[in-house]
Amino acid sequence: MLTLRHLAADILREAGWDLPMLPIQWSPRMSRCAGLFVIEKDARGAWHPEIRLSIPLLRRRDRAWPVQVCGCHCHDPETVTRRILEHELIHYKLWKDGAKDWGHGEDFRKLAWDTFHHQSITHGIGSEERAPRTR
């Protein structure tokens, strides 16, 4: 199985984006969204980007496959992880390129469609993004 680092390097190469690798962590607690792009400031004031992926959402195999992720049909957890990682890497690309807004704006949509053919812009899997929040 590909490590997240390999997978991310693969995605960056296919996208043609020459960006330094960033830390990508599996998070056992994250359950509201499948992936997150975060930047944190260290004690010296430098910003550090990181991608976090949800173990509970991305390791699940007992789904009604296929599921929709980023508007794409996914038939297995590996593809779901790849789509989510693509999405988070778009945030990273925009941030790294110095965009004022690296959120889900027009530039994001254009990159998502042109590069990965994502038809929707979400951090969720299937209909879960509409599920009520429990905490």
Ligand SMILES: [Zn+2]
């Ligand atoms: Zn996003």
